[in-house]
Amino acid sequence: MTATPVPAMVELQGVAKRYGEVNALHRVDLSIAKGEFVTLLGPSGSGKTTLLNLIAGMITPSSGRIVIDGRDATTLPTNRRGLGMVFQNYALMPHMTVFENIAFPLEVRRLSKAEIKRKVGEALELIQLGHVANRKPRELSGGQQQRISLARCIVYNPTLILMDEPLGALDKKLREQMQLEIKRLHAELGITMLYVTHDQDEALTMSDRIVLMNGGRIEQQGAPDTLYFRPETVFSAEFIGSSNLIPGTVEIDADGAYALKTALGRFAAPAPDMALAAGAPAVLLVRPENMALAAAPTAASVAGHIEDSILLGGVVRHFVRCANGSTLVIQELNQPGRSGAHRGDAVRAAWQPQHGRLLPPAPAG
Amino acid sequence: MLLLAPLTAVMLLILIYPLGLTLWTSLYNGRFSFDAYAELASSTLFLRVLRNTFEIAVGGTLVSLLFGYPVALHLAAQPPRKRTAYLIMVMLPFWTSILVKSFALVAVFGNQGLINQFLGFVSGGTVNLPMMFNRVGVILGMINFLLPFMILSILGSLLSLDRRLILAAETMGAGPLRIFWKITLPLSMPGVLAGVLINITLSIGMYITPALLGGRQDMMVANLVDFYTRQTLDWTAASATAMVLLILSGLLVAMLGKVRGAAGLAGAGA
Incomplete structure (x- = not known):
């Protein structure tokens, strides 16, 4: 997994995060290839969300370097990293309609009205929710809201999409449906995705590569098959399967x-x-x-x-x-x-x- | 029910009885009539004072909003412990008698006050910026009292705003100005509306501040009641004026009850 021919989208070099005396993340080296679907898997407190927030720029590392798309982003503010992010609670703007929500990132990018209309239409088409454009988020079901938040993310073609337990609030059946939908979008659009979850089934279903985290360190990483059949530690063996x-x-x-x-x-x-x-x-x-x-x-x-x-x-x-x-x-x-x-x-x-x-x-x- | 009896008795005695008496006095002057109200409606003095009252209440509220919003925004961004310390400072005016505060304001803003003396010292001449015993003085005195209400109700709205919405907007590339105009401000509107209504309701009944810090042109409805009661001894007119003030405040409080997030403050949600 180290010698990937594809250039790296994200490169973490010795990145660590300390809160006072507590090490939330020990020195981590991680490389994510362009177009790859990588899952950070681990129990709560394993450092997976810390890692995600470091890449998103919501916190700055205590040491190490973060390179995104060939650019040093270690201290770059969040709004200049060109990322997309999907949150567990959807984080849709409650005072805006579905259309306005999806149009928001395009307005930030100063696109023309006509172009915004066209792109939002396409994004809604992609998630098959064209008929709800004029509704407010609270009028939609959890699954629909999460699809809207996905559409809001892919509409501006970010180079990297971060997902923080996006399906955690949905029931089992809907979750499985959404897993396939996210997988389909990843295959169709070829966007690099970094997905955080504590659900091993979700990680096995969706990932090209799973990064298993434990106690602020990477315990083991590899393809789902590798992690399942060739665990290297008792923790890996017990956490997966x-x-x-x-x-x-x-x-x-x-x-x-x-x-x-x-x-x-x-x-x-x-x-x-x-x-x-x-x-x-x-x-x-x-x-x-x-x-x-x-x-x-x-x-x-x-x-x-x-x-x-x-x-x-x-x-x-x-x-x-x-x-x-x-x-x-x-x-x-x-x-x-x-x-x-x-x-x-x-x-x-x-x-x-x-x-x-x-x-x-x-x-x- | 039995436990409510003492409270009910107290309320009847000190609230309902005087109120009823006021209403009665406004309607009965030897005989039963609405004459007092009709006179008010045609009284230049009353109409002038009513207009004053609205101008001062709205003006004071706007100034309070202008100063209060940035303070609330700053407080919302603080870690909880720091916020508590700052909130105590915001609430400080409540612990001081409004009379004492009014005289303190004269010491700062008056003709011989700190500001005018400082400006005189800097410019080398005599500066007499008229900031007391006029409308500026009334509004300065009022916002000292109104600001905490404005800040607290806006702060409530800001604190209930989901942090992740801001984070989401940041990841989508939005800068701080756009986030403020498109997300923070619209989502804090319930708090703003509640703060504005509370401030107008409170300032419409102001009495001591305009009396001490205002000029002759700044008489408000409450001062008019005082004028009728003590200067002209026309208790019927005083009662009618008081009833008009009560109805106006009542209407505002009713509106307040309709605003989301202000229900608790208006007493409607309790």
């Missing part, structure tokens, strides 16, 4: 094959991406969908009994209580005529050793 984590110590055979010795048994595992010495503590990650119920022992399996089985529609989730008291989660596709597993049944949770992944243990605290 659900995971079974089995702690133990690393063992390395004479021929270099890795295994983890745990309270539940010794499990072979692929060689880790990071350095893990023999005898070092480590964690084995197995995604629930890579585990299955088995009757007899396999290459990697753990005995236990079914504590609960829940139906989630397309998938079924089994919770298997192991001998040492820990619980493993198994996720299977739901099919007609699926053999039922019942509470209390003695079963084995089995997986293929190559689906396991060794990770360094989570830092204490």
Whole structure:
């Protein structure tokens, strides 16, 4: 991800933000390519909103440099950065009609009346809301308001659009619909987008690249697939998708094959991406969908009994209580005529050793 | 209901009874008639004073708005702790008797006052800018009392303005002037309107300030009531004048109740 052939739209070089003694953001280096859709994902307090506000110019960094579109913007005021921003609460002007709201950035740019009329019309067309041009924002639903605020953003072709949890106030169904709409607009217009969310599903659905933040640092970044299948830390594994984590110590055979010795048994595992010495503590990650119920022992399996089985529609989730008291989660596709597993049944949770992944243990605290 | 009884009794005794008595006096002078009102309507003095009252009330309110808005804007931009400290300064005039303040103003704006002496010192001659015992004096004295009401009601509107609207406008490239004219000002209009109505209502009944700081030409309706009561001893005319003033103020307060954001101040929302 470092050697992108496309020139960078945003370049953060050692950017940090301190509030008194509190480090809201440790030194961060981040580059966003032109036309890329990057998501800042993380729990609240992870520094993702601080990062966004730094790029928007609402706060100035304590150290480091911010370059936007090849121009040093570290101390440039917000209104001269040429950005677009979409807010969670829409931030539409309540005293203006939908038309006036979308026309506002064009008036700032001193376009002619005729041109403003044409561009606003086109923007409303793009979000399929041409019929509400003369209404006030409060007369519209939340989803419509957010589409208007999107239109207000794309109407002046900013080089970069920042989105601060734009779908956080919408219900689930509308959110999914809007995710696809934003994705479509990104594909059609090719505008660089930086999207902030704490919702992993949203990040996985929309992004070219996810930047996972934790405690004011970038924990890991990469394509959604990479983050899902190749997490580098326990935090990444737990934040994206659900995971079974089995702690133990690393063992390395004479021929270099890795295994983890745990309270539940010794499990072979692929060689880790990071350095893990023999005898070092480590964690084995197995995604629930890579585990299955088995009757007899396999290459990697753990005995236990079914504590609960829940139906989630397309998938079924089994919770298997192991001998040492820990619980493993198994996720299977739901099919007609699926053999039922019942509470209390003695079963084995089995997986293929190559689906396991060794990770360094989570830092204490 | 029982708990309200003492309060009701007090209100009846000190508010409703005198009010009723005033109304009665304005209508009954040996016999029952509207003569007092008819006389007022044709009295040059009354009409002149009524016009004065409106001119002074509107003028004072406009000056108060002109000075109050920037102060409110500045207060709204302060961090909460600083704002509290500044607000105390805004409220300071309330803790001083209006009589004391009026004399203090004479010391500053009078012929021998600070300003005229300073100007005289600077210019090397004698300066006698007439700022007291005329309309300027009345308005100066009034805004000292009116400003806090104007500032507080505008500040209320400004503080309820969503900060993110300003941020949104900034990201769209708008400069501070455009943001003020297109967003801050229109969205603070309820506060401005409330402040203006409160100020007019308060200043229409002004009595001490025009009496102490105004000239002979600056008599207001309340002073006229005093004139009829104590100088000519025409209590019927005094009562009728008082009733007209009451109705005018009542109308303004009713309008105030209709303005969003001012309901609490007008007592209608309580």
